[in-house]
Amino acid sequence: MTRRSRILPLLAGVALGAGLIAGPAHASPTRYGDEPFCGQVWGSLAEGQELSTSASVVTDVRAGRHVCFDRLVIDLRGPAGATPTYDVRYVPALAAQGSGAEIPLRGGATLRILVGAAAYDQQYQPTYLPADQGEVVDVAAFETFRQVAWAGSFEGQTSLGIGTRARLPFRVFTLAGEPGSDRAFRLVVDVGHLW
Structure with missing residues (x-):
């Protein structure tokens, strides 16, 4: 040597x-x-509030990658001070709103997001409708997300599903304000890369 x-x-x-x-x-x-x-202290049990409908509507769905987690953001618009209700939990399978038909997702676990806000206005015109309901956002390069699918909007509630790599810890919170509007808010779902 x-x-x-x-x-x-x-x-x-x-x-x-x-x-x-x-x-x-x-x-x-x-x-x-x-x-x-x-440093996360999240769990994998259901998070939410008593689900009810509101005058809020879904306007967009976005996703982002972070060092420690993947993030899904649902943009909402509604009356000032109206915070959306939600129910986020792991489920055996994602069911379509209204019909209950199973929507298959890639990954080892399915995280269902149910928001107390419609994706249509009072005239039943869509306020948000993804171009591809099976691939709402592109998560191909994400570490934890495998797929984000649209499960529909029915009777004032909107549902999406995230196919995750495994049943990993998550957190849910709302943020007030959206660029250009002080009457909008966001529902944020973060899913950790590891326990």
Whole structure:
């Protein structure tokens, strides 16, 4: 073994030990002792409020990738101060609104999102209708999401399903305000990459 071939592995070890090759310090996606993944303390049980319909309507569905989780955002519009009700839970299968027909999803688990808001206005004109109901948003490069499907809007409630890699922890919350409007809000669903 040459002197150079002995020094290179030693230098790499020193660089790793000094943190020179480490990833970003703001979100470490590994476990240390009893610390949960990325500091999250989420679970996989149902989250929600008593589901009721409202004057709010769905206007868009978006998704994003983060270091520690994948995120689905449902944009809503409605009266000022009206926070939507929702029920988010893992289910054995996603059922279409109205008919109850099963909608197959890719992945090891199915997370159903039911929002107390229609995707149509008072004249029954759509306020949001995905171009592809089986692929509402493109999640091909996501770590946890495998598919996002539309399950319909019926009697003032809208349903979507997320096919996830496995039954992973999630959290749900609402955010007030949408760019350009102070009377809009968002329902956010984050699903962790790991426990």
